Amino acid sequence: MGAVHGDSGVVQSSPWAAVLVVFCIGLVFLRFALLLRRIWRHRENASLRRNYTGSLLVVLGSGGHTAEALEMLKHISASSVRLERVVYVVAKTDSYSASKAANDHEELLPNVPHKFYFVPRAREVGQSYWTAVISTVYAVLYSLSIVPRENPGVLLVNGPGTCVPLAISAFLFNFLLVTKCRIIFVESIARVKSLSLSGKVLYPFADRFLVQWPILSYRYRLCEYHGRLI
Known part of the structure; x- marks a missing residue:
């Protein structure tokens, strides 16, 4: 051959x-x-510092991911972090998350501009892993323009399948020195003994990988446990 x-x-x-x-x-x-x-x-602390000033890209998702993401946003709004704008990325078929985020944003951060991007899902619920590879590649290509266009300082994700293309896109543009976006992955509180599928995929790519159960920090060397975050 x-x-x-x-x-x-x-x-x-x-x-x-x-x-x-x-x-x-x-x-x-x-x-x-x-x-x-x-x-x-x-070598460098890539966390969302208390004195951070810049833009935030948040990926929402069904199955409780949106509720957890908005809860984290509530903690951010109560801190001394000064956000220039918040960009939400939502799956095209997830109308609930977009509506919920729009309402909560007006209450939590009324003076901070925000916008939405609607992208194809990397993997639908119940979709096989093999066909998910194709849909993920398509979602990555579709999402490629968002990161360089918005140039966020921080990408905050907590596990929905939609976050995988955005995180990979941010990693690629960081590597090419086009952007300098810190990727922060916060594992869902529902993950007690093992990482989610999205977490396993993005584990090598995230700047910080935060978990909410101590056993995960013992099993995965790069995971950080700082107590319950949600």
């Missing part, structure tokens, strides 16, 4: 061999990027 012989006797490379080489090189670069990411994480 590595080569085929034409009638002229010249050895021609198989296109699959070239694809395999490019794929392997891509894996090497990705691995190198993740190693650099881990080094940077230990």
Whole structure:
């Protein structure tokens, strides 16, 4: 499969061999990027500081994710953090989260501008993992323009499938030095002994990975436990 012989006797490379080489090189670069990411994480404090001033990108999702995200926003509004604007990203089929966030935002942060982006879901409830790969790639491509366009200082996610394309997009643009967006993953309080699927995917990419049960910080070296956050 590595080569085929034409009638002229010249050895021609198989296109699959070239694809395999490019794929392997891509894996090497990705691995190198993740190693650099881990080094940077230990060298600088990438948390949402109390004196932080800038924009915030929040990903909402069904199944309790929106309620938890808005609860975190409530804590932020009560702190000394000064937000320039808040950008919400919601799945196109999740009308409840958009309505809930719009109402709560007016109560919590009435003087802070906000806007919404509606994106395709990376994975629908009950969708198989294999077909989810295709829908995730499509969602990533669809979401690519949001991060560089808004250039948020912090991306706050807590596990909905919609957050995976946004976090990967932020990681890629950070790596390309287009943006400097801190990715903060807050695992759902419902995850007691293991990480969610989104958490497992984004575990290597997040600048800070916060969990709400101590056992998770013992099992996963990069996880941080600072008590209940919600």
